[in-house]
Amino acid sequence: MKIQEIHLWAPLCLVFYIGAIHGQTAPYPTNADQFNPSGHIVNCGHLFDGPSYYIKQLENKSLDNMFSLTKEQKREIGKANYEQVLKKYKLMDDFRHKESVLQTFANIKNTAHSPTKFKLHVIASTDINAFTMIGGHIYLTSGLLDYIDSMDELAFILGHEIGHHEKLHLERKIKKIMATSSFFGKTGVEDFTKIAVDLNNKFSAPFDQINEYESDEYGFEIAKNAGYDVNRFADFFKKLEKSENKSILTKLNSTHPFSSDRIRCLENYIAN
Numbered sequence: 001m002k003i004q005e006i007h008l009w010a011p012l013c014l015v016f017y018i019g020a021i022h023g024q025t026a027p028y029p030t031n032a033d034q035f036n037p038s039g040h041i042v043n044c045g046h047l048f049d050g051p052s053y054y055i056k057q058l059e060n061k062s063l064d065n066m067f068s069l070t071k072e073q074k075r076e077i078g079k080a081n082y083e084q085v086l087k088k089y090k091l092m093d094d095f096r097h098k099e100s101v102l103q104t105f106a107n108i109k110n111t112a113h114s115p116t117k118f119k120l121h122v123i124a125s126t127d128i129n130a131f132t133m134i135g136g137h138i139y140l141t142s143g144l145l146d147y148i149d150s151m152d153e154l155a156f157i158l159g160h161e162i163g164h165h166e167k168l169h170l171e172r173k174i175k176k177i178m179a180t181s182s183f184f185g186k187t188g189v190e191d192f193t194k195i196a197v198d199l200n201n202k203f204s205a206p207f208d209q210i211n212e213y214e215s216d217e218y219g220f221e222i223a224k225n226a227g228y229d230v231n232r233f234a235d236f237f238k239k240l241e242k243s244e245n246k247s248i249l250t251k252l253n254s255t256h257p258f259s260s261d262r263i264r265c266l267e268n269y270i271a272n
């Protein structure tokens with residue numbers, strides 16, 4: 001698994017552009033049955049999330065209706081993935097600002113009120129990255145912990161990762177892989193473990209822009225409700241922005257939001 005391809009600034013697949021929808025900001029529907037074709041998403045002026053959001057909701061609906069992953073299956077897939085991470089990277093017991101990091105994690109976790117039991121892992125890597133896997137595993141690189149300047153930044157990042165669980169992004173991604181692979185129909189724990197190992201690179205494929213924005217919005221709310229300073233949440237992206245290539249061609253070929261777009265959305269959330 002290539003950690004740097006996982007998440008925060010990875011290249012992703014193309015989302016076509018027709019026009020932006022300026023929808024209202026909806027509350028976070030964690031219930032998979034809620035279907036709102038007209039609602040949402042970010043009302044912050046970026047170009048990709050209008051019609052594509054509608055299409056995405058249709059896809060979500062069909063994935064939600066397909067079958068359910070049991071708790072045990074989620075745990076097994078997460079565990080298998082964790083073992084893959086361990087083969088490549090060293091977990092750190094001791095890391096920068098450990099006490100504050102663990103306290104921030106506890107605060108965000110408690111505010112999220114999720115039925116998922118989240119576990120935080122810090123891996124030794126100079127990459128600046130955070131990613132998450134089904135079963136509640138949240139991974140931060142030591143490079144990320146060196147990069148952040150406040151626990152407010154971290155609170156938002158952790159909230160964002162929890163958002164991928166709460167908004168069912170992980171679950172749907174796994175279902176999608178299963179539905180389009182030779183694993184379809186296999187439901188035993190051993191099969192799921194095999195899926196996690198064999199398709200590890202697919203599991204680690206990045207989320208698309210819509211999921212990223214949804215998680216940003218979720219992370220914003222959770223970190224804010226946990227008492228962190230909303231004005232610091234975008235600091236991380238402001239630093240990243242300086243190193244990004246923002247040519248329009250790059251932008252069209254990326255489903256990963258650019259930092260400048262994410263900063264604008266966060267500013268929009270603060271204003272509203």
Ligand SMILES: [Zn+2]
Binds near residue numbers: 008160164207211212
């Ligand atoms: Zn994300």
